Amino acid sequence: MGLAHDDALLFGVVSRLTEQKGLDLLLSVVPDIVQRGGQLVVLGTGDAALETGMKNATAAHPSAVAVELGFDETLSHSIIVGSNVVMVPSRFEPCGLTQLYALAYGSPPLVHRVGGLADTVMDSSLENLADDLATGFVFDTFDRADIGAAIRRAFALKARRSEWKAVVKRAMAQNFGWESAALSYAEVYQGLLAA
Numbered sequence: 001m002g003l004a005h006d007d008a009l010l011f012g013v014v015s016r017l018t019e020q021k022g023l024d025l026l027l028s029v030v031p032d033i034v035q036r037g038g039q040l041v042v043l044g045t046g047d048a049a050l051e052t053g054m055k056n057a058t059a060a061h062p063s064a065v066a067v068e069l070g071f072d073e074t075l076s077h078s079i080i081v082g083s084n085v086v087m088v089p090s091r092f093e094p095c096g097l098t099q100l101y102a103l104a105y106g107s108p109p110l111v112h113r114v115g116g117l118a119d120t121v122m123d124s125s126l127e128n129l130a131d132d133l134a135t136g137f138v139f140d141t142f143d144r145a146d147i148g149a150a151i152r153r154a155f156a157l158k159a160r161r162s163e164w165k166a167v168v169k170r171a172m173a174q175n176f177g178w179e180s181a182a183l184s185y186a187e188v189y190q191g192l193l194a195a
Helices: 023-035 048-060 073-082 098-105 115-120 126-130 144-158 161-172 178-194
Strands: 010-014 039-044 065-069 085-088 109-112 137-139
Touching (some): 023 039, 023 144, 039 073, 048 065, 073 098, 098 109, 109 115, 109 144, 137 144, 144 161
Parallel strands (some): 039 065, 109 137
């Protein structure tokens, strides 16, 4: 994608470019990512204003931001697997597949705590790291300050190599298949029968 530094923390986005996906919020923190030495790569198409915003981010930071407008299945998977962190800052997300791909590929997702994103990603808070639960980065409030704090956690964790590797390994071990879901449903039903 023509970015300058191979060792920079790379944030990836594969998404429809819509406000529902939270990409307007992401645009507001691009300067923070770049200032910390990170990079951003985006693949998607959608709202004209967001496409323009992404192009402007690339123009402002040509060595740190790369945007490909459109969709390419092979490139989408390459971006997800090649990113250190996959951004899914959706305003709302009933289910979501992107974060599941990211978990499977070992690219911890950074998500807004809503819908299926809240159900599938555990924040890399100190408590979750200590309890071996962390699989990504989660922000609660849909605002610049909260997503910025999650981005800072990603930079901080990446600097702690062994903990980063543990989170990546745990993310890859997650199982959201029907076998796991069926067992969870059975536990709920058994609990109801016992009540």
